[in-house]
Amino acid sequence: MKTANEKNTDIQILRAIAILLVIAQHIRSRLPTPQAYHEIFNHVMFWPGVDIFFAISGFLICKTFYRDINTSISKSDAIRSFWRRRVARLLPAVIFWAIASVAISTLTESYPNTDPLLVAKSAASGILGVSNIYWASCVQFSLQCGSADYNAVTWSLSLEWQLYAISTLIFSVAGFKRGILILAAISVLFSIFPAPSFSFQWVFRPQAFVIGAAIYFLTRNIYIQLKTITSLLILIAGISICILSPLNITHPYMIPFISLGAGLCLISTLSGQSISAIPSKTLEWVGERSYSIYLCHLPMILISRELLIRLDLFTPSYVSFILGLATALSLIVISAEASYKLIEAPFQRKFSKRKLTLKSHSTV
Template sequence: MKETRSPPPGSRDGWLDLLRALAVSLVLASHGSWFFAHPEESVFANVTATLGVEIFFVLSGFLVGGILFEQVASGASWQSLLPTFWARRWIRTLPSYYLFLGLNILIYQNSGLPPLAPYFAFLQNFAHPIPPFFPESWSLAIEELFYLFFPLIVMAFSKVHGRTTRTFIAAGAFVFLVSLATRIGAVILFEPTMEAGIRKVAIFRLDAIMTGVFAYIALRWIRPSHKPALFVAGLVILAFSVLILAQPQGELDHSFFARTLLFNLVQLSVALLIVAGVGLVQLPNATLAGVTALSKWSYSLYLINLPVIIVIHSFWRMEPHASWATLVSAVLYASICLILAAGLYHYFERPILGWRDRKTLATA
């Protein structure tokens, strides 16, 4: 089959921006359900949270993993490739992460803090459930650990088998299968719960990001005529996944399939939707600016929304069954999150990214 050129990783694509905006909207909607009674029993909260983060994982693999794939294929020396890749990744993510780590320390200092050293090294949920402190950091730890170790595994495979696409895929398959095998082994041996015991434990979830990397590689050989079928297949698999995710949490906690292969099914649906729409979908001008802004603010939105909820609850004791209070709290929550995220992006994230680009381009 003729190889087609993949879009430049990291460049803005309306379809990818839409998926990223959808992902953060799902996470905000899930956490926003905490204003209602018994959110831990909410099917809506469970489904939206799972879908939102899985979209983030696959998108991250597609974009950041795609950058790594292109750098490896370029033939750049490992001595220059690895420091540049890690520097660009860490300058993008670490400043905001440590800013909110400090903010969470201030918020939780009166209610007790867990050992903080693991949080500075992204080991807070490496092989065990994450503590209640800074709970949203579980997914960030998975991403940072993946992008620390995966390039080293690719390098090790390349030293033995040469620097080829096949070698890169083999290294990715190794990471994917090890992560899946540890997840299956944990379910068989320890019977963990789906949410805390599997979904949010780093060593069980590295295959999620790897799925996005595979999607980037696969896009090189997918013909445009295949994309409509892939889009339909992605929607069908996604709908089937949602039906399973909508089961009561108690059933999911005892389901072997839900705790092992269901994650891969969701990721497959997202990967199919990505490759089906990237480079083809054009957003209407009326929505393009809003979607792009929401996409750019997504990292700040992900980090800011739980502290906003905590502050609102601490100052405003509301009756969860009162419809007016629910509406007001939802509008207040969404408004504060958007305002703060926009400010953080424009006055904190973007200046750091500009400095990063100047430094790394100058070094290159």
């Protein structure tokens, strides 16, 4: 039986799958993409990988805040501890890659709309946790915001910050059972409206996050042991729903279907060690560094693109595509490893320890 403190390696593998889906979406057209790769997108889309991340976040945030509420002497103490760990986990790497995006924009001369001042403005929105509002405003109001390819990925991080704030507030005031019901009602309300890409409904979608939180709350006292084949079948079903829904489900049902698929992906990991029973050290490595990979992958793709253009190798072909992909993946691996080892891990060790006044120690 998996102990309470044992790491859920299945979730790490799911993180790896999610970030690989996102990268598969983003290399399209940014590298010299052959027609065969474009054809894939007539059948599936990979951007719902981000909704898998939302489901994981909802599950883990509910789990950690539930633990904090039940082991701290006060709600305010639990909230302080929760946010201390979240800030240590997320903010330092965002700041670094936001600054790096501005520097990279001065080097990628061939890419359109790369005014460093506009890139800096969008970078600031990511640091401040309002990137989703910023980019939705850019798209909906046709503002001059520059290229989204340097740090627009922070839109999802900003949404997560906002969902952390809303969910912890609701849980603190209403309790977890009623809190989950309130969040579910909010999700149903959001599911009524169409959510085209980078509309405000699209960048404020809470459904997968809430499904993840609900899955934790409903299974928190249940020991779940799935066989590896069962976990894999559930995972495949969830991924299939996620990547097929964008082209086969119409609004306003598309995001809810994707969120249900993300929820299935999460359910496949509940045993903790089922999927990872298959040798998967590479996927575990990717999953552990998925946050840094998410932050750095687009700038590294754009650097690879710039190198190909300067070497006159950008004409779409399999050779150019493989060369560009190999270069981009190499840069992503190196950058993510450095970001994880030098930024993520040190800040987590220094600031993210739980500093709670435990209830068991509060009486004399």
